[in-house]
Amino acid sequence: MSAVELRGFGWRHAGRKAWAVRNLDLRVEHGERVLLLGPSGAGKSTLLAALAGLLAEDSGEQEGTVEIDGLDPRKSRERVGIVFQDPESQLVMARSGDDVAFGLENRGVPAGEIWPRVDEALRRVGFPYDRDRPTAALSGGEQQRLALAGVLALRPDLLLLDEPTANLDPAGAALVRDALTRAVDRDTTMILVEHRVADALPLVDRVVVLEPAGGVAADGPPESVFASHGDTLTDHGVWVPGRPLAPRRATTGPGAVLLAAEAAGLPPRLAATDLAVRAGEALAVTGPNGAGKSTLALLLGGLLGPGTGRVAATPALAGADHRRPPHRWRAPALTRRIGSVFQDPEHQFVTGTVFDELALGPRRTGATPDAVRSTVDELLARLRLDRLAGANPYTLSGGEARRLSVATALATAPRLLVLDEPTFGQDRRTWIELVDLLAELRDAGHGVVAVTHDADFVAALADRTVQVVPAVRR
Template sequence: MCTSVGPAAVEIRGWGWRHASRIAWALHDVSARIEPGERVLLLGASGAGKSTLLHGLAGVLGGDEEGESVGELLIDGMPAARTRGRAGLVLQDPDSQVILARVGDDVAFGCENLGVPRDEIWPRVEAALDAVGLDVPLDRPTKALSGGQKQRLALAGALAMRPGLLLLDEPTANLDPRGVAEVRDAVERMLQVQPATLVVVEHRIDAWLPLIDRVIVLGEGGVIADGSPDRVLREQGEWLAEAGVWVPGIPPRHPAAPASPPGPALVSARDLAVARVRGETVAAGIELRVHAGSVLAVTGPNGAGKSTLGLTLAGLLPPVGGEVTASDSLRDGAGPAPIRWASRQLLPRIGTVFQEPEHQLLATTVRDELAIGPRALGLDEGEIAARTDDLLARLRLDRLAQANPYTLSGGEKRRLTVASALATRPRMLVLDEPTFGQDARTWQELIALLAELRDAGTGIVVVTHDADVVTALHAERYVLGAGA
């Protein structure tokens, strides 16, 4: 176990990584030195290798069977993989970091593995949960937490370890605005009480700028910009924005407003109550309609039941009260309740994108992933290839067609799951955080594609904390939870 204390020094020497199933390197020839106590914002377009670099620094990339590396990653002069406990990592997908069944045990897990004395662990656990604003009992089942709450749980687990290097991979991606501020403030408080070197990856950077003192931008050829936030964003902002980096003051373009009013209702919810866990209703009294040719944005604080509502509207969770009814035009011979439809009936009617992309990946290549739905509908191979090629190009996945979906970045996985839902050309879409992990360029392209579908008559539900999505798609807003 690593016994050094205080902020860690990081040195990256000509480092690169290539996944075992890939020809191209995820990133290559990256060099930088991060001094103890520095607070670094790591930027780059979707797929630039930001998450891969954090995984390398945390020592969790795996051995030779997972891929190959060149160069060196050093923490306090030692190979990163040998500095156990020195780095704490919060992943893009918080669900993948949930280990144990109860909240308190899960936060304590890292401390227990580091050999922290038992009488010191639980004060750390309670302080970490308080710092990230996760106000739930220690015996709360982790499976009952929302996606945003799981993000706070993962951060609490990292904070409780008191690392010398804190690595945050989009820690606020699925949080409401209040949650974003709470997590950022929690990190700041932690750094004041327990100083550490910080490397944070975020696409939306405004909330983090007051906290960080250096920006490093990754691109083809390694580090393409490095310096103070003011200098990098002021002097190189325009070309960074063109490369896909979110730059404050240079927003992506929004599509035009819909030219036609909404069409008839496709799905109606009446006095609806929803639950993810049996016996634990998270929202009730819901009255709404999803119209053809329009976008309904479901918003509200974390834990309000937004994702659960989305899955219920999509026919994947049964209502615990009230009803969800499909219109005659949408059901087209099927029954009135989507929850009773078979999978093959759902495919051309309602397409769904889950909050966690990895929960719906099935194939071993990106191209095969896109073909699953059309093939289940019995389409001929020529039509399947045409649909697949179009979606690969539209969502910037064509260069990854033969890659294993699990080796994609978080933003690439999100675009893949959106593409998979579109491949069966459903008349209604339910998308949970569809812009998660996107750079400015892919965000703009994804929003433009959704606007095209809306204007062609598709009814779209977006569960989102991204206020720009609501504005850009001219969405009707349905607010769940406090303030509704």
């Protein structure tokens, strides 16, 4: 069992002016189940990294103390398991079973115990394949379940979970929550960061709300925290259960077709798919994990060529260049016409600062320095990234990184926007602002395609929904 104690704890990432966490006093007792809430950028992920002993002394500045049973977390790593926001960062082996076994082997677990524990962990998280499944062939949601299995197999005393269901379809998310209910012993201490608050509440007995760089804003049993602080928390961006979200219906009907997939597929990742994307329409692409939704987004974005069928642009999107498929367009032309947002934001970051990341697209399309700065400043302000203009993109929180990835796609004002899980990691306030921004783009005549598991997002914005059916795998 592990108890957590933080006294005046603060952490500032190297090169940043603002503190990620500061003035934090918190104690979590043995066996407690804590839901950690707070607006995007409040330091939730930084706190989990500190408890896991992953904040290197040369990577930032620390105030106060953080201890696990009286020890520095760097000396307690074998007792702690963590699942990150990005599951791919935890996968190290080519085969799924080997990946779960990797941690057990490093801990010196007897050889005869390893594979039974691997199989048990895979079963408990509802992993749909056998041990031999290549990790490179997994969808983002499947990777997340595998990463969780790898941590549960270690049977940690302190379990840290950073949005473990963020990229899962509803059925997969329910499987993971069931796995946590079944697989985590009652004397295991658990700290969970999760934006699906209502779904997470049955897993916890305490809610702690962080104030950005200001310690704890609220702490106690869930029902009392939400009853006493619900309005304030909602205003600050915390997802309080039972607070409805206003839909953003289109102001006009859809316009001309911009892009069409005609039996477009990429076996075995994506079955042949037909859909049309129109100007002035928000199209939601849904379906179970592993169905190929992210692959479809890459095809529509011109970043992959289809293996079957075709993806065809219309003159409304590409003018005379419509005779060539999008994946054959030159990079500047593709950037002007179609903006893509990947499932993993870090896969599209290539510069050292948030400002330069946003400026890259306009610079490549020949915009003047004044026009570049005007575009960047507007996007920074609109997506609440202005205080982070000089920050390294790789030091952002998950929600901040997602907003930056959306902003980079918007920077060249493309006629068509293709987004993969655009609301991942957002608090209620930034979620609403992101939906409002996409609604404005749609109403101005842009086409919006969003791959998503976020039912609230679909209900608020989508004018039409297409469900992707999994390919038949042999």
